Amino acid sequence: MKKEWDTLSVLSHARHDWLNKLQLIKGNLALDKVDRVKEIIDEIIIEARKETKLTNLNLPQFASSLLTCNWENHSFQIEYEVTESPNVHLLDDQLLASWTEGLFAALDDSIEKFQENYLSVTIEPGEDGIRFFFDFSGIITDNTSLMSFLERAAAPSMTVQVAAATEDELSIEVFTMPIQGE
Amino acid sequence: MKKEWDTLSVLSHARHDWLNKLQLIKGNLALDKVDRVKEIIDEIIIEARKETKLTNLNLPQFASSLLTCNWENHSFQIEYEVTESPNVHLLDDQLLASWTEGLFAALDDSIEKFQENYLSVTIEPGEDGIRFFFDFSGIITDNTSLMSFLERAAAPSMTVQVAAATEDELSIEVFTMPIQGE
Numbered sequence: 527m528k529k530e531w532d533t534l535s536v537l538s539h540a541r542h543d544w545l546n547k548l549q550l551i552k553g554n555l556a557l558d559k560v561d562r563v564k565e566i567i568d569e570i571i572i573e574a575r576k577e578t579k580l581t582n583l584n585l586p587q588f589a590s591s592l593l594t595c596n597w598e599n600h601s602f603q604i605e606y607e608v609t610e611s612p613n614v615h616l617l618d619d620q621l622l623a624s625w626t627e628g629l630f631a632a633l634d635d636s637i638e639k640f641q642e643n644y645l646s647v648t649i650e651p652g653e654d655g656i657r658f659f660f661d662f663s664g665i666i667t668d669n670t671s672l673m674s675f676l677e678r679a680a681a682p683s684m685t686v687q688v689a690a691a692t693e694d695e696l697s698i699e700v701f702t703m704p705i706q707g708e
Numbered sequence: 709m710k711k712e713w714d715t716l717s718v719l720s721h722a723r724h725d726w727l728n729k730l731q732l733i734k735g736n737l738a739l740d741k742v743d744r745v746k747e748i749i750d751e752i753i754i755e756a757r758k759e760t761k762l763t764n765l766n767l768p769q770f771a772s773s774l775l776t777c778n779w780e781n782h783s784f785q786i787e788y789e790v791t792e793s794p795n796v797h798l799l800d801d802q803l804l805a806s807w808t809e810g811l812f813a814a815l816d817d818s819i820e821k822f823q824e825n826y827l828s829v830t831i832e833p834g835e836d837g838i839r840f841f842f843d844f845s846g847i848i849t850d851n852t853s854l855m856s857f858l859e860r861a862a863a864p865s866m867t868v869q870v871a872a873a874t875e876d877e878l879s880i881e882v883f884t885m886p887i888q889g890e
Binding site for chain 2 (some may be wrong): 532534545563567
């Protein structure tokens with residue numbers, strides 16, 4: 527199941543990530559590339575705003591799963607995008623988080639390690655609920671456990687639809703309805 | 709008792725702190741103060757190394773208490789220093805952390821809010837154990853609960869000595885012995 531992150535580990539990983547960004551700034555500054563440094567800073571701020579948007583979705587477990595995913599020993603890297611939306615829905619966070627962790631595990635079992643494997647997650651809050659697009663690109667060696675996970679894991683309040691599945695691509699659309707009518 | 713920090717809150721606070729540092733870099737860069745930016749980056753790296761040293765003391769609960777202290781609504785700000793040492797001791801982390809949290813609470817009860825109140829913690833690993841110096845400077849309005857905490861809170865494996873106590877200063881030396889002989 528999901529690894530529980532303690533405060534010190536979260537801080538250590540976050541510190542490591544931020545120091546990498548700082549090194550990039552420092553390196554470009556040493557080369558007098560001040561304009562590039564300004565660009566990097568703007569990119570970091572955009573990235574941070576994205577994290578804030580994810581955090582504000584009111585899905586703490588799901589958001590934690592995405593934000594800590596790259597710190598775990600997965601065979602893929604994750605990136606995500608949250609589209610602008612005035613809608614906030616109360617979804618089943620626990621269900622969504624455990625499904626997502628299940629997808630991570632199924633991917634680990636199905637893809638070739640040490641390759642350029644990426645999972646891109648797009649989160650689109652809409653009027654009736656939130657749509658989640660999980661797009662994997664990389665090398666799928668055996669999609670048996672992946673397909674079995676996808677068939678097994680659906681819940682009544684959650685629809686899972688496979689939009690594309692080839693050996694180097696997998697697109698899944700997940701839709702979850704709000705817990706309470708709004 | 710101690711607030712438990714969840715992953716998202718830790719990340720949000722850490723992000724906020726790092727973005728403040730980044731704004732400082734961005735601001736100085738906008739003023740073409742490249743040398744100042746380089747200094748700021750070096751200071752941030754030193755600060756991060758200090759955090760790493762604190763993390764590596766093998767006192768996760770105590771370290772978490774110090775690292776999250778400034779995110780809680782205390783009436784003082786904390787700063788800390790860990791001296792270089794080849795010695796690592798296995799101390800009673802739980803005892804030390806709960807004593808430290810007790811000190812934070814007793815300070816909150818004893819000092820004037822919205823003043824320049826600082827608690828400086830120096831951690832000196834030595835051959836026989838670790839010495840902790842807690843030096844408060846600020847405005848102490850009523851030291852009754854502070855003194856009662858200091859008298860009450862000692863444990864057999866931990867000695868607490870008040871080195872100085874005036875209305876604007878309090879120095880406490882804490883020594884804890886290793887749990888196991890090394």
